[in-house]
Amino acid sequence: MVGRPESSLQQLSFQNLLPTGGQLFYENQFIPTLLLRGSLAEIAFDLKRADGSHIPVLLNARMDDTDSSEDQILIAMFAVEQRHRYERELIRARKEFEQMAEVVRRSSDAILRLTADGTIQSWNAGAQQIFGLPSETAIGKSLSSLLLTAHVESLSSAMAKLKGGQEAFIEARGRAASGNEIDLSVSMTPHMEAPGILVAFSAIIRDITNRKQSERALLQNEKLASVGRLASSIAHEINNPLEAVTNLLYLLELRVADEETTSLVTKAQRELDRVAHIATHTLRFHKQSSDRTEVDLHSVAGSVLALYQVRFENSGITVINDSANVSPFLCFEGELRQILFNLVSNAFDSMRAGGRLILRCRDIVLHPSHRRGIRITVADTGSGMNREILRQVFEPFFSTKGIGGTGLGMWITKDLVKKNGGTICIRSCDRPGRSGTTVVMVFPNEPQ
Numbered sequence: 001m002v003g004r005p006e007s008s009l010q011q012l013s014f015q016n017l018l019p020t021g022g023q024l025f026y027e028n029q030f031i032p033t034l035l036l037r038g039s040l041a042e043i044a045f046d047l048k049r050a051d052g053s054h055i056p057v058l059l060n061a062r063m064d065d066t067d068s069s070e071d072q073i074l075i076a077m078f079a080v081e082q083r084h085r086y087e088r089e090l091i092r093a094r095k096e097f098e099q100m101a102e103v104v105r106r107s108s109d110a111i112l113r114l115t116a117d118g119t120i121q122s123w124n125a126g127a128q129q130i131f132g133l134p135s136e137t138a139i140g141k142s143l144s145s146l147l148l149t150a151h152v153e154s155l156s157s158a159m160a161k162l163k164g165g166q167e168a169f170i171e172a173r174g175r176a177a178s179g180n181e182i183d184l185s186v187s188m189t190p191h192m193e194a195p196g197i198l199v200a201f202s203a204i205i206r207d208i209t210n211r212k213q214s215e216r217a218l219l220q221n222e223k224l225a226s227v228g229r230l231a232s233s234i235a236h237e238i239n240n241p242l243e244a245v246t247n248l249l250y251l252l253e254l255r256v257a258d259e260e261t262t263s264l265v266t267k268a269q270r271e272l273d274r275v276a277h278i279a280t281h282t283l284r285f286h287k288q289s290s291d292r293t294e295v296d297l298h299s300v301a302g303s304v305l306a307l308y309q310v311r312f313e314n315s316g317i318t319v320i321n322d323s324a325n326v327s328p329f330l331c332f333e334g335e336l337r338q339i340l341f342n343l344v345s346n347a348f349d350s351m352r353a354g355g356r357l358i359l360r361c362r363d364i365v366l367h368p369s370h371r372r373g374i375r376i377t378v379a380d381t382g383s384g385m386n387r388e389i390l391r392q393v394f395e396p397f398f399s400t401k402g403i404g405g406t407g408l409g410m411w412i413t414k415d416l417v418k419k420n421g422g423t424i425c426i427r428s429c430d431r432p433g434r435s436g437t438t439v440v441m442v443f444p445n446e447p448q
Contacts, residue, residue, distance in 0.1 A: 001047060001049075001055055001057065001077070001079055002017060002047050002048065002049050002050060002055070003049045003050040003051065004050050014026070014075070015027070017047050017048055018045060018046070018047065018048065019046055019048060019054065022045050022046055025045075026045075030043065030061075034061055034062075034063065034073065035063070038062060038063050039060075039061065039062035039063070040059075040060070040061050040062075041060050042058045042059075042060065043058065043059045043060075043061070044056065044057075044058055044059075044080075045057055045058075045059050045077075047077075055079055055081060056079070056080050056081055056084050057077045057078065057079055057080060058077070058078055058080050059075060059076070059077050060075070060076045060077075061073055061074065061075045061076075062074055104124050105124050105125055106124075106125060106126075107124060107125070107126045108126045108129065109126045109130075109204050109205065109206045110123075110124065110126045110127030110130050110131070110203075110204070110205035110206075111124050111126060111127070111202070111203075111204050111205075112124075112127060112143070112202065112203045112204075112205065113200065113202055114143060114200060114201055114202070114203060115200055116163075116198045116199055116200060116201070117142075118142050118143040118144060118155075118159060119140065119141070119142055119143075120138055120139055120140065120141050120142070120143060121139065121200075122139070123135035123138040123139050127205065130176070130182065130184075130205065130207045131146060131174070131176050131177060132176045132177035132178055133177050143155065143203065144156075146174045146175075146205075147172050147173070147174050147175075147184075148172070148173045148174065148175060148181065150173075151170075151172035151173055151174075154170045154172060155170060155172065155186075157170075158170050158186070158188060159188075159201075162188055162190040162198055162201050163190075163198045165190055165192050165196060165198075166190070167187070167188065167189050167190070168187075168188045169185070169186065169187050169188070170185075170186050171183070171184065171185050171186075171208070172184050172186060182207055182209045183207070183208045183209045183211070183212040184205055184206065184207060184208065185205070185206045185208050186203055186204075186205050187203065187204045187205075188201050188202070188203045189201060189202050189203075242272065242275065242276055245272060246269070246272060249265055249268055249269050249272065250269075252265055253265045253266075253269075292330050292331055292332055292420075293330070293331075293332075293333055294328035294329065294330055295328060295329045295330075295331055295333045295336060296328060297323045297326050297328075297329050297361045297374070297376070298321070298323040298324045298326065298361070300333065300336060300337055300340065301321050301323045301340060301359050301361065302321055302323075303337070304337060304340040304341050304344055305319055305321055305344065305359065307341070308344060308345075308348055311348060312348070312357070315348070315351065315352055315353070315354060316353075316354035316355075317348065317351050317354060317355055317356070317357055318355070318356045318357070319356075319357050319359075320356070320357070320358045320359070320360075321359050322358060322359065322360040322361070323359060323360065323361035326361045326362060326363055326374065327363050327372070327374070327445060329361075329374050329443070329445055330445055330446070330447065331420050331443065332416075332419070332420060335416045335419065335420060336416075336420070338412070338413075338416060339413050339416050339417060339441070340359070340376075340378070342409040342410065342412065342413045343378040343413065343439055344357070344359070344378065345409065346409065346410070346437075347378060347380035347382060347437070349382075349401065350380060350382025350383045350384070350437065351380055351381065351382040351383075355380060355381040355382055355436075356380070356381045357378075357379070357380050358377070358378070358379045358380075359376075359377070359378055360376070360377040360379075361374060361375070361376050361377075362374070362375045362377075363445075364442070366442070366444060371444050371445075371446050372444070372445045372446050373442055373443060373444050373445050374442070374443045374445045375440065375441070375442050375443075376440075376441045376442075376443070377438065377439070377440050377441075378438075378439045379436065379437070379438040379439070380436055380437055381435070381436045382435065382436060382437060383430060383435055384428045384429045384430035384431070384435035384436055384437055385400075385428040385430060385437060386430050390426060390428055393410050393426060394410050394411055394414045395411065396408060396411040397411075398411075417441055417443075420443055421443060421444050422441050422442055422443035422444070423441070423442050424439065424440070424441045425439070425440045425441075426438070426439050426440075427440075
């Protein structure tokens with residue numbers, strides 16, 4: 001142990017093999033206790049080697065009870081260097097495990113341990129934050145219960161890969177305890193035992209709802225940019241033939257003499273004006289005046305309703321323009337026309353079998369600012385909308401008109417209302433006999 005020859009050891013006292021601290025402990029603690037008890041077991045000492053290094057040992061000692069003229073101590077020692085190394089490694093491993101457990105516990109991601117059939121065995125704070133479930137509720141549930149039914153099949157395919165010893169990754173939608181749907185990314189790692197049997201797996205689940213929303217917004221913006229380029233191109237190409245037809249109708253009007261032909265030319269001019277209006281105002285991708293102007297609401301409302309007059313008559317729709325005796329409205333006139341056009345168009349589409357359309361304008365006082373304002377109401381007795389449609393009605397590219405709808409009308413309408421400092425609210429009912437939709441817009445009517 002100490003690297004010394006036996007002859008040199010026989011000439012040394014035991015204390016000479018101990019460092020200074022060990023010598024003090026031997027004389028002041030070890031010997032008095034041994035004399036008192038008669039024996040001691042597994043007392044830790046360091047011995048000095050011949051090269052000056054130390055070796056840890058455990059020492060067992062007892063008083064020799066054989067007949068002798070002086071007290072003797074019998075000592076047995078064994079080196080514990082390997083044991084100390086193992087203990088240090090065990091302490092290090094335990095510390096690392098505790099640090100890793102703390103990382104898992106505090107992670108914002110859900111980090112789960114599951115059985116081979118997908119039963120949850122552990123549930124960290126991140127999982128509780130994402131799904132809103134405490135651990136005592138979640139443990140024992142299946143992983144599939146956290147996902148929407150439509151995504152369970154993709155989880156089954158992923159678990160089939162796990163059984164083959166492969167890692168798996170899926171993106172799915174889940175539902176939190178609050179009922180809200182959330183977008184999730186799920187990474188799964190198998191834990192195998194010989195001969196290639198899946199005994200458990202771990203899953204890291206991340207809430208990617210914000211990322212998905214950003215991706216969808218980016219896609220919608222790209223769609224809108226494409227629509228804008230297309231609309232500009234169409235408007236440019238249509239303008240020239242529209243002007244040509246307008247001029248031809250003007251020349252034709254000068255040359256006809258009978259009233260019937262003149263009436264037909266007048267109707268053609270009116271329909272051509274409607275085509276020009278639709279081309280200019282439907283998608284809002286046109287230049288507007290940079291200044292607000294005072295607008296006669298009754299006149300604007302009348303001109304918008306006039307564009308649909310023939311179709312209203314053919315569909316048996318009664319129209320009430322209740323917008324007289326209202327103050328001039330300070331706004332962007334082109335944008336106001338487009339707002340009313342979009343709402344009247346939607347009302348007409350919901351009443352193809354007849355009904356009643358009311359366009360009403362009123363002076364109001366805004367609360368709590370007490371500023372002057374305008375309330376514009378567009379109400380119809382059409383087919384109405386259910387709650388799900390009403391929830392999505394202002395989203396771009398959402399349409400209930402099939403291939404004939406762009407899904408931009410109400411999105412643009414809300415944007416234009418906001419641009420003019422107003423708010424918009426929609427109430428609708430689709431119950432037979434009580435169906436209909438009411439759109440209420442409130443605007444300030446004072447210089448900003």
